[in-house]
Amino acid sequence: xxxxxxxxxxxxxxxxxxxxxxxxxxxxxxxxxxxxxxxxxxxxxxxxxxxxxxxxxxxxxxxxxxxxxxxxxxxxxxxxxxxxxxxxxxxxxxxxxxxxxxxxxxxxxxxxxxxxx
Amino acid sequence: xxxxxxxxxxxxxxxxxxxxxxxxxxxxxxxxxxxxxxxxxxxxxxxxxxxxxxxxxxxxxxxxxxxxxxxxxxxxxxxxxxxxxxxxxxxxxxxxxxxxxxxxxxxxxxxx
Numbered sequence: 001x002x003x004x005x006x007x008x009x010x011x012x013x014x015x016x017x018x019x020x021x022x023x024x025x026x027x028x029x030x031x032x033x034x035x036x037x038x039x040x041x042x043x044x045x046x047x048x049x050x051x052x053x054x055x056x057x058x059x060x061x062x063x064x065x066x067x068x069x070x071x072x073x074x075x076x077x078x079x080x081x082x083x084x085x086x087x088x089x090x091x092x093x094x095x096x097x098x099x100x101x102x103x104x105x106x107x108x109x110x111x112x113x114x115x116x117x
Numbered sequence: 118x119x120x121x122x123x124x125x126x127x128x129x130x131x132x133x134x135x136x137x138x139x140x141x142x143x144x145x146x147x148x149x150x151x152x153x154x155x156x157x158x159x160x161x162x163x164x165x166x167x168x169x170x171x172x173x174x175x176x177x178x179x180x181x182x183x184x185x186x187x188x189x190x191x192x193x194x195x196x197x198x199x200x201x202x203x204x205x206x207x208x209x210x211x212x213x214x215x216x217x218x219x220x221x222x223x224x225x226x227x228x229x
Contacts, residue, residue, distance in 0.1 A: 033216045042121075042203055043160075045216030059216065091160065093217075104207070106150075106217065108160035 002026070004109035006092050012115045013082045021077045021112045025094030032075050033106060034067055035091040043091055049075060050098040082116045089113050120144050123204050123220035131228055136191040138223045140204030143185065148207040150217065151178050151189045155200050163189070163202075194227045201225070 005024045013019050025032050031050055035043035036059075045059040051072035060067070064083075069075040079086055093106040121142045130136055140149070151163045164171050164178040166187075171178050175194075180187040191198055201224050205217040 035216065035219075042205075042219035042221045043217075044219065048216050056216070093160075104148075105162055105165050107162065108152075110157070110159045 004092055004094050004107050006090075006109040006112050008112060009110060010113050010115075012117065014117055015082060015084060017082050017116075018078065018080045019082055019114065021079075021090050021114070023075045023077070023092030023094075023109060025073065025075070025092070026096075026107055027073070029094035029096050029107075030098045031095040031104065031106075032069055033093045033095075034075070034077050035093065036061075037089040037091055037111070039088070046077070046090075079114075082114075084116050087114055087116045119220070120218050121204055121206055121220040123223050125223060126221065127224045127226075129226045129228065130194060132195060134194050134227075136194050136198070136225065136227075138189045138202050138204075138225070140187045140189070140220055141185060142187075142204075142206050142218075144206065144218070145209040146206040147209045149180055149187050150205040150207070151187075152203040152205060153200050154203060154222070160203070191225075196227045196229050199226050 007022045033048050034046040036046050037043040047067045048056040049069040052069050064080045066078045089111040091111045092109040095104045095106045097104045124139050148165050148167050150165050153161045153163050166180050175192045177190040201222040203222045204220040
């Protein structure tokens with residue numbers, strides 16, 4: 001079956017532009033996560049949705065970052081007034097259930113590589 | 118101090134060698150994950166474990182909950198095993214699903 005997909009795969013933006021990154025999770029998956037991975041680093045948590053509810057946005061680095069999942073499936077991560085430090089790979093993952101636990105494996109998308117000039 | 122520490126950061130070995138990558142964590146967890154990331158960004162989940170040992174092909178993952186330590190082993194390593202291996206944990210929480218907390222990864226190169 002189809003895995004997690006993300007679009008675009010690559011995005012180049014000029015500093016100050018707004019960007020929108022899309023994540024299509026595995027159909028029926030309850031949980032959706034966004035992560036940011038800077039070059040040479042491990043990913044870092046940004047935000048988490050359980051269905052359409054954004055239960056945790058503690059990892060969003062500033063109020064320029066906004067995420068939504070209005071119908072509990074597709075999610076969009078929006079970055080306003082992009083800065084050079086926003087350059088990173090943005091990863092989306094989904095998992096079948098809500099709740100933490102060893103049963104709730106996360107499935108990752110290929111990521112969107114954002115470069116801000 | 119990072120909550121998830123991996124070692125080594127970089128590892129170069131010859132084809133056929135037995136590989137061990139270590140992970141230590143300092144928080145309460147409900148699960149530990151070993152992930153593989155190839156150039157280009159895609160992440161594949163190798164193992165998710167909360168106790169004991171799991172084996173899949175040439176890969177073995179172990180976890181010691183008391184010592185807060187896990188190891189990933191690769192037997193009969195092959196150049197196609199070259200990738201970044203990332204340890205991540207699901208922190209134990211009272212409700213909801215916390216995002217994963219990741220180590221910085223181990224960059225493995227297997228030379229033919």
